[in-house]
Amino acid sequence: MIALHLSSKGFQINSETITFPVSIDTLKQCLNDDVKIFKRKFNTIFTWSDLGIMAYSKDGNVAESITISLCLDTHNFSPKQVFSGIFYYNNQDIVRYYKSHKQQHVKLFKGDDSGALVENGISACFSKEDDCICAIQINNYIPYERGAGLPEDKYIIKPLNEDILIFEDFGFKLSVIEELMYIKGLMEPVFDLFEFADWYKARDIDIDEEGYEPIAEVTQYFKDLPIPKRLASEITDFYQDGGNDIYMNLCPFSGGAVEYWDIETAIDAKQFPNLKKVTLCYATDAAYKEFEQLGIETEWL
Incomplete structure (x- = not known):
């Protein structure tokens, strides 16, 4: 059985600490060699179909993220089985923890209404459909900076050095x-x-x-x-x-x-x-x- 842990110690697969990007060879050692490879235009997807696990790689050698499938999907690169191992967050089932600790959800991007759990620089992002968690993506945590790219003073109202209209209504x-x-x-x-x-x-x-x-x-x-x-x-x-x-x-x-x-x-x-x-x-x-x-x-x- 595959055991995943995310805690203050970092992210671990079967007690092996994983840092991102992680080499595909390391993932094969932690999981197994029975992996299917799908080369796409902008990335390569490595799928452990029987384990319900995928890894996404930009260069085909190291993976920037790992996805745990909790629901079956129809994409050709999707696993044929859902993840049947255990995934703990600080020694608690990660899905139960996520559902019961909404105050700890961290927004990862503008419009993120699902949120993530973050520990030791690693984020676990939850993909939901109709309140059902379909997948969990694990990768390096990149803090969301609200207003990134916008001038800091864009909507600060500045006084005008000229006469202004005064409105009653x-x-x-x-x-x-x-x-x-x-x-x-x-x-x-x-x-x-x-x-x-x-x-x-x-x-x-x-x-x-x-x-x-x-x-x-x-x-x-x-x-x-x-x-x-x-x-x-x-x-x-x-x-x-x-x-x-x-x-x-x-x-x-x-x-x-x-x-x-x-x-x-x-x-x-x-x-x-x-x-x-x-x-x-x-x-x-x-x-x-x-x-x-x-x-x-x-x-x-």
Whole structure:
């Protein structure tokens, strides 16, 4: 029986300590010589079919990772048997430990909703389908760095050395941002919710969980965002729709039928001398009448 252990001592196969990358010859000694080789375009896969184990190699000589199959798959390189040995994490069954210690799951990449167990520089990453664990991949642990590649100050709001517009109504401001940022490209950076969540370090913003309601940090960003007064003349009309980029970045899964961003007053329109027409779906009846009273062509979506 194959015995795998991941602990403070490292990763072991039948008491043999394995470090990555590991030579294929070492794996043959630890497992057996009955291995099938599948050469692919970018790597070579070594499959111990009867053991439910695979090793992935870039150069065909050393393996960067090992995968333990817990479910049968249909790929030609997949093992014909699932792993029937034992796999312990700190002397406990690794699957049971993983399921009962969610607070110890370590995210390995953006969007990783499975997480890994990490010990002594080695990670065990769990592949799941419908809450069933299908495979465990073992390799060197590479810490996930949130926001990697993004400028550290990308979404830090900087004061402007010029006059700015002052808004009484947040919903009105959002419609202006839609026009200036997303349609005309006159404001930078162009806000992207998923990029912002990756960049933001004060806490982990889970868009899949939180995207059904306004996300507080995103709402505050747009409330604080200054708009130069010189851009006021660029606004000639605006068109509200639930699919506007501004709303999709504020609350992507709202479904559109919400009142979070209703324009409650049209008083801010006085700052926009060229505003001639508005199409509304997020506004109160009172605001609608105010637009009309200001001589602005107004219609409901």
